[in-house]
Amino acid sequence: MLSKKLIATRDGFGDEIVELGKENKDIYVVDVDIGKSCKTGKFAHELPQQHVNVGIAEQNGAGVAAGLATCGKIPFVVTYAVFGSLRMGEQIRQEICYPNLNVKIACSHGGLTPANDGASHQGIEDMGVLRSIPNMRVVMPADYYAARALVREAAKIYGPVYLRFTRDAIPVIYDENQKFEIGKAVTLRDGKDAAIIANGDTVRLGIEAAEFLATQGINVRLLDMHTVKPLDVEAVQKCIDECNGRIVVVEDHNIMNGLGSAVCEVVAEAGRGQVKRIGIQDQFGQSAPYESLLAMNGITVKNIVESVKALIK
Amino acid sequence: MKDISVQQLKEHAKELRKTALTMIYEAQSGHPGGAFSSAEITAALYYGEMKIDPKNPKWADRDRFILSKGHACPIQYAALGLLGYFDEHYLHELRKEGSILQGHPDMKKCPGIDISTGSLGQGLSCGVGMALAGKRDGKDYRVFVIIGDGELDEGEIWEAIMAGNAWKLDNLVIFLDNNGLQLDGTTDQVIPHLDVCKKLEAFGYEVYDIDGNDMQQVVDTLNKINASTSGKPKFVNARTVKGKGVSYMENQLAWHGMAPNKEQYEQAMQELERGF
Ligand SMILES: Cc1ncc(C[n+]2csc(CCOP(=O)(O)OP(=O)(O)O)c2C)c(N)n1
Numbered sequence A: 001m002l003s004k005k006l007i008a009t010r011d012g013f014g015d016e017i018v019e020l021g022k023e024n025k026d027i028y029v030v031d032v033d034i035g036k037s038c039k040t041g042k043f044a045h046e047l048p049q050q051h052v053n054v055g056i057a058e059q060n061g062a063g064v065a066a067g068l069a070t071c072g073k074i075p076f077v078v079t080y081a082v083f084g085s086l087r088m089g090e091q092i093r094q095e096i097c098y099p100n101l102n103v104k105i106a107c108s109h110g111g112l113t114p115a116n117d118g119a120s121h122q123g124i125e126d127m128g129v130l131r132s133i134p135n136m137r138v139v140m141p142a143d144y145y146a147a148r149a150l151v152r153e154a155a156k157i158y159g160p161v162y163l164r165f166t167r168d169a170i171p172v173i174y175d176e177n178q179k180f181e182i183g184k185a186v187t188l189r190d191g192k193d194a195a196i197i198a199n200g201d202t203v204r205l206g207i208e209a210a211e212f213l214a215t216q217g218i219n220v221r222l223l224d225m226h227t228v229k230p231l232d233v234e235a236v237q238k239c240i241d242e243c244n245g246r247i248v249v250v251e252d253h254n255i256m257n258g259l260g261s262a263v264c265e266v267v268a269e270a271g272r273g274q275v276k277r278i279g280i281q282d283q284f285g286q287s288a289p290y291e292s293l294l295a296m297n298g299i300t301v302k303n304i305v306e307s308v309k310a311l312i313k
Numbered sequence B: 001m002k003d004i005s006v007q008q009l010k011e012h013a014k015e016l017r018k019t020a021l022t023m024i025y026e027a028q029s030g031h032p033g034g035a036f037s038s039a040e041i042t043a044a045l046y047y048g049e050m051k052i053d054p055k056n057p058k059w060a061d062r063d064r065f066i067l068s069k070g071h072a073c074p075i076q077y078a079a080l081g082l083l084g085y086f087d088e089h090y091l092h093e094l095r096k097e098g099s100i101l102q103g104h105p106d107m108k109k110c111p112g113i114d115i116s117t118g119s120l121g122q123g124l125s126c127g128v129g130m131a132l133a134g135k136r137d138g139k140d141y142r143v144f145v146i147i148g149d150g151e152l153d154e155g156e157i158w159e160a161i162m163a164g165n166a167w168k169l170d171n172l173v174i175f176l177d178n179n180g181l182q183l184d185g186t187t188d189q190v191i192p193h194l195d196v197c198k199k200l201e202a203f204g205y206e207v208y209d210i211d212g213n214d215m216q217q218v219v220d221t222l223n224k225i226n227a228s229t230s231g232k233p234k235f236v237n238a239r240t241v242k243g244k245g246v247s248y249m250e251n252q253l254a255w256h257g258m259a260p261n262k263e264q265y266e267q268a269m270q271e272l273e274r275g276f
């Protein structure tokens, strides 16, 4: 059962980055005038020597971070997904990924979660863009604790990492003892009839779908594929081999170039298995309740259940 | 300017604020601070200055209005709704599912929006493009763009400003809603802009420095701009107060992007009615 406790994963980032900053003086936060919204207020207040705010100047922020990284700092540039992928996209490519610098891009407002703000603020293509840049890793945690743990993991490894968080609150799935490793899926449930692979705020939908299917005698494997790149290829291959190659992928991201596409790449090259992608239907969002926006794109428990059944038939 | 008194324009600004506040209250979401600081400019342009036809929002010869700081859109939506660009009932649908009044202006959904905005720093470039097209086509429309002082941080703003000078776009009027606050702090705390008037003069603009919440000064400035023969693009440093008109919102960072509760809403409506 899903916990009733709801917290946005941006809060997980905000809490963890303060801890990290206290432990390591090289951890920096580069804000772009949305620190309040991205939860870096505490960091800015408690660790002013490790904090800088470049104003509403994302491109400058990415470049400043690159410069800091060449001097041994580990900067987290903190913004919204749409700006952290596209507005600073070329700076990320040229000045961060190409020289493989140790910069992390930490973004709130992933997918449809800034529901009220409308399409301009909903980053739906960010992970697809960033996963095509060499050296970049792309991660979306599924809940508050996953966010905390994966932020810590991102700080530990060298090189660029893109972290994507939710603006809106989502259920807590894990507890603080859950271990995470970038590039390794978490198996939330085992089963052999089919597999559901989800990430970020859709993992909770996968849990509900899997629980419902179990009541009907269908046992699915559920993977939290928090890392879109480097993808846990082995885990996908196991789904092909052990779950009859039936895979439903769920994501709060455009249907193109995200997790669904990444899984399809593995399945296609394996030459076995079948994938159903559930995600944003290559259309812009709008201002609406978050759950309605998901429903408009078929990102629902019902659709996951039906898709699994359709594959099994 | 059209034949309309400063007093009448003030009344319109009051109506715009009240309408915008009601929208934000009903949506329980939105940005009142930056909407209120630009109420006088918006009212003066829509009711006094611009050559527009609410029944024909795509009229090719119309003056253009660009809210580059798109988050302040309830103030523009209020003007569009009250002027009849769309039915007034839409004014109760801010940020609602399927609404023409999106969280940030959407030109495909809402009549009267000349360009979609919301990501800061981009609207001004679009305004430069419109002004350039006007010149190339020999049309006499003007392009009015409202930008935020936090928005000045964006490099693209300065790229657009330089293009406006390069192409001698004397049909371009930039209003800087200089309310001194952005999202994380005052502009002085985040990225100080120093003397924007001197900067814009150096960038080749005809510059005006006014109290942007004083309707008389806004009107006088528009009249001067109309009479100008300098051939330069225009820049108005409108010194304003964020949240202007509601005591507990004025100059308060917290009211950048927050909706009032019932009690706060009622108090604000009373204060707005009373005027300043
Ligand atoms: C590119 C971009 N970065 C960040 C934001 C988030 N944001 C919305 S409003 C705002 C502050 C704007 O300050 P200012 O331009 O001074 O506007 P005003 O004070 O009039 O509200 C920020 C950072 C955005 N909309 N676009």
Ligand SMILES: [Mg+2]
Binding pocket: B148, B149, B150, B177, B178, B179, B180, B181, B182
């Ligand atoms: Mg401001």
